[in-house]
Every structure is written in C-alpha cells, then in structure tokens.
Amino acid sequence: xxxxxxxxxxxxxxxxxxxxxxxxxVDGRPLFSDRLCGADAVxxxxxxxxxxxxxxxxRPGERRLxxxxxxxxxxxxxxxxxxxxxDVRREQRLKAECARLQQQLAGLGSSGGNWxxxxxxxxxxxxxxxxxx
Numbered sequence: 001x002x003x004x005x006x007x008x009x010x011x012x013x014x015x016x017x018x019x020x021x022x023x024x025x026v027d028g029r030p031l032f033s034d035r036l037c038g039a040d041a042v043x044x045x046x047x048x049x050x051x052x053x054x055x056x057x058x059r060p061g062e063r064r065l066x067x068x069x070x071x072x073x074x075x076x077x078x079x080x081x082x083x084x085x086x087d088v089r090r091e092q093r094l095k096a097e098c099a100r101l102q103q104q105l106a107g108l109g110s111s112g113g114n115w116x117x118x119x120x121x122x123x124x125x126x127x128x129x130x131x132x133x
Contacts, residue, residue, distance in 0.1 A: 022035065022043055043085075101128075102125070108121075
C-alpha cells in the first residue's frame with residue numbers, strides 16, 4: 001500500500017504548478033493577486049517553466065518529440081493569453097458602454113415625456129447586464 005501512495009505523491013510533486021499574477025487598480029492603488037481582481041486586471045508574465053531538460057543523452061526521436069511538445073505547449077499558452085486579453089478588452093468595452101448609458105439616463109432627469117427613451121436605455125442596460133459590471 002505504501003509504494004502506491006508514494007508513487008502518487010511523487011507524481012504530484014513532479015507536475016509543475018501553473019502560476020498567474022494579475023495587477024489591478026483599487027482605489028488608485030496597485031493590487032497584485034493570483035486571481036482576477038477586476039475588469040482592469042492585467043496579467044503579468046511569469047516564467048514558471050523549469051529550463052528544458054538537457055538534450056544530452058536523448059536519442060534523435062526523443063529530442064524531436066520534446067521539441068514538438070514544447071512547440072505545442074508554447075502555442076497553447078499563446079492562445080490562452082490571447083483569449084484572456086480579449087476577455088479583458090470586452091469587459092472594459094462593456095463597462096464603458098454601461099457608464100455611457102448611465103450618463104444618458106441621468107441626463108434625461110425627471111423631465112417627463114421621455115418615457116420611451118428611458119425605457120429603451122434601461123432595456124439596453126439590462127441586456128448588457130450593467131449591474132453586474
């Protein structure tokens with residue numbers, strides 16, 4: 001039983017952890033977190049990869065497989081980072097649109113007769129889920 005637990009423990013110890021670091025502005029002060037800390041979160045690069053194993057002693061086929069793996073891994077990281085950047089930009093656009101709609105709604109004031117316009121603005125804000133941003 002012990003060898004099995006030891007093997008499992010060893011397996012988890014050898015798997016590298018994926019770290020992320022984000023920088024946000026909160027009350028005008030920078031905040032660093034390992035989780036998304038707001039719509040303005042900027043992912044900071046972290047070199048969390050161990051240096052590649054020395055190819056000395058690897059056979060040509062093993063060396064080729066290692067290079068293919070590293071290439072696929074780098075491409076997957078690039079796609080993941082690009083998707084994160086797209087999500088951040090989308091969130092920022094939604095936030096700006098909600099602020100613009102809120103300003104327009106406040107500009108209508110309580111001067112009756114603009115019910116249709118007010119309803120249209122509120123419907124648009126609900127569609128964008130402005131309360132959630």
